[in-house]
Amino acid sequence: MEFKFPKIHDFPPFYTKQPHEGTYKAQIEQWINIILKYCEFKHIWKLELNESNGNYQEIFNNKKIERKINDNLLQDIINEMIKLEYCKYINKGDFKNILIYWKNINEWSLKLIEWINKSGQNGSILTVYEIQNNWPNEEFYGIDDEIIYKVLEKLEKDKKVACIRENNEIVGIKV
Amino acid sequence: MGNTTSNIKITSHDKAILQLKLQRDKLNKSKLKIQSVIDREIIIAKQCIAENKLDKAKLTLRKKKRQESLLNNLERQSDTLEELIDTIEFKLIEKDIIFGLEQGNKVLKEINNELNIERVEKIMDDSIEAINYQNELSDKLGNLLTNGEELEVDDELRKLEIEMGVINDNKETDIKDTNIDKNKLNKLNNLPNVPKIIKQDSIEEGEDEIVENNNDYSKVPQLA
Structure with missing residues (x-):
């Protein structure tokens, strides 16, 4: 199945920075929405912002209308996504590889708690590996280490779960 | 805040x-x-x-076979482990159930202790005593009223009955009363409290009247 881009993706001005501030804000929001939906659809956690990359080609380089995203615009989008906790750079100083969360940490924590309650896991012990790998039909299947750690840390802070650590790394939780 | 799962404790289990x-x-x-x-x-x-290197192919397949038996072992082990985990988790649930049963039993015992037979009997005895006392009190209070006061009470009752329209035909009842009174008077001529009896009879008549009149009332709307 192919990802179906919204109509605005075929709109040429969408690929350049809009001068009016309100329009620009909306433009960035739309872009973020497209990126998150696309990555979720394709189950991509790591996105390479390199022009030769297939995913990059598909999202940011629209061959149908012969438009490629403006670099400054892309940078603004990424910055905004980082601010909203939707992504982060995988390695410090490397601006080409980003980790996409699909949902921000707060949204993921709600999802996880919802799943715990729905599946009657309350009171049981779960390993992080188990959360990532044992439920292929759940949205968080294959969730990246870094994201799941952040989610669990947040849940621990909210006193929804207790984290069990080994060598400073979360290995399991009690819910 | 106010969350039941706010303080999750990690036990050795x-x-x-x-x-x-x-x-x-x-x-x-x-x-x-x-x-x-x-x-x-x-x-x-x-x-x-x-590449027609059959010997090497055979060697590789042998390696593969060994790995496969390893995989088999692993699968069996992981199955055993899984079973153990399931058993432990289930035992923990059973432990909770037993704890719950214990608690329930304790509460039941406590309640039963409070409901012991002697106590119930004592309460029942107390109740009978209280009822007797109440009856005694009523009797005494009843006797306290003088005959004159009794009369006044009867009069008031009659007045109220007339006021509320339960008694319509005063004269008729009076005639009835006098008819009965004559018979009764003949028998009970010498008793000092005759008027009281007359009045009591008239009350009884009045009560009969109430029933009759009620019937009349219920008929009126149907006719109209």
């Missing part, structure tokens, strides 16, 4: 279960690793056959 689960995860990872090795051996074997 929890840690033991976690260790088992971590072990299971490790086995799962090893299974993936061996599976990938097996897949690679198959590719190599195919290559060797294509």
Whole structure:
């Protein structure tokens, strides 16, 4: 199945920075929405912002209308996504590889708690590996280490779960 | 705030279960690793056959076989582990159930202690005493009223009855009363409290009247 881009993706001005501030804000929001939906659809956690990359080609380089995203615009989008906790750079100083969360940490924590309650896991012990790998039909299947750690840390802070650590790394939780 | 799961305590049981689960995860990872090795051996074997290196192909297949038996072992072990985890988790649930039963039993015993027979009997005795006392009191209070006061009470009752329209035909009842009175007077001529009896009879008549009149009332709207 192919990802179906919204109509605005075929709109040429969408690929350049809009001068009016309100329009620009909306433009960035739309872009973020497209990126998150696309990555979720394709189950991509790591996105390479390199022009030769297939995913990059598909999202940011629209061959149908012969438009490629403006670099400054892309940078603004990424910055905004980082601010909203939707992504982060995988390695410090490397601006080409980003980790996409699909949902921000707060949204993921709600999802996880919802799943715990729905599946009657309350009171049981779960390993992080188990959360990532044992439920292929759940949205968080294959969730990246870094994201799941952040989610669990947040849940621990909210006193929804207790984290069990080994060598400073979360290995399991009690819910 | 106010969340029931706010303070989650990790017990030694929890840690033991976690260790088992971590072990299971490790086995799962090893299974993936061996599976990938097996897949690679198959590719190599195919290559060797294509290049007509049959000996090498056979060697590779033997390697593959060994890996497969390893994988089998791993699977059995991980199954045992899984079973152990399930048993422990189930036992923990059973423990909770027993604890719950114990608590329930304790409460039941406490309630039963409060409801012991002697206490109930004592309460019942007390109640009978209280009822007797109440009756005695009523009797005494009743006797306290003088005859004159009794009369006044009767009069007031009659007045109220007339006021509320339960008695319509005063004269008729009066005639009835006098008819009965004459008979009764003949028998009870010498008793000092005759007027009281007359009045009491008239009350009884009045009560009969109430029933009759009620019937009349219920008929009126139907006619109209």
